[in-house]
Amino acid sequence: MKRLDALVIAVILAASVIAMALLSATRDGADADGLYAEVFEDGVLLRSLPLSEDCDDLVTTQRGFNRIVVADGxxxxxxxxxxSKTCVHSGTKRLPGEMIACLPHRLVIKIAGGEAPYDAIAY
Ligand SMILES: [Zn+2]
Structure with missing residues (x-):
């Protein structure tokens, strides 16, 4: 009887450890959720790219092109x-409020969110 009790406790402990691991893995994956890379040209919002979805987007304006890549949040x-290629050399941004500017193209990529800008996103 005692051995069975110990076994039950061990199984419950193992199950909760696995559940915790799964939960934290899910939370890590959701870090980028609700964050968007907003692409502005001359202050006009061209597009809003969710950081939770990888994408490779060519933004072409009258002044030129910028290839904007979303990967790993x-x-x-x-x-x-x-x-100048300052925008290319700015590296990867992933925190709300960070931005990449391409002055020659008057392009600004700003990380926005934390809150959902669209009604379609439910928590
Ligand atoms: Zn640039």
């Missing part, structure tokens, strides 16, 4: 035909 400019 962060956004970066992978390629651009601007002169």
């Amino acid at each position: 962060g956004v970066c400019v992978a390629e651009a035909d601007c002169g």
